[in-house]
Amino acid sequence: MSATLQGRPAREFPAVPRARGAGAVVMARCGFPGEEPYVREARAFVRSTLALCPALKDDLVDAAMLLVSEVASNAVRHTRSGEPGGRFGVEVVHRPGAVTVAVHDEGPRPDTPGGRPAVRGFSPDAESGRGLAMVEAVSSEWHTAPMPGGRVVAFSLDPGAPAADGAADR
Secondary structure, eight states, X not given: OOOEETTEEGGGSOOOTTOOSTTOEEEEEEEEESSTHHHHHHHHHHXXXXXXXXXXXXXXXXXXXXXXXXXHHHHHHHBXXXXXXXXXXXXXXXXXXXXXXXXXXXXXXXXXXXXXXXXXXXXXXXXXXXXXXXXXXXXXXXXXXXXXXXXXXXXXXXXXXXXXXXXXXX
């Protein structure tokens, strides 16, 4: 698969922080245009990558699909990745029994106050604003970090780990 993010081949994406270690294997990475229809493509990419790991439980794969949709949607809606010509990248890392998915974006838009992804309060009637709260509730860990040319938002799904404690930028 030949994909680029900011003109770089996919193999040159910054690595997923914290996903490395004993038994960690980078399964795949791919870049996508920063447009809403490509969030669906990113979800399909993650699903097809995780299909290579038949030992993964269906609920873990379903959770990965839900969360990658949220994080990729945020990249398109709230970062320079969603501007004309923008791109975002997705990397999937598999460790025995667990998965880490990272979404690389092109960084905050100049008009974005704070510029950092964070869980915020939301109204029960709100039609949006729940994405990172969902990531925090479902993942065992999530974080965001600046990277060359943008940032990464990554989440891990590990059935044996405690739930995320909400500390971004770890």
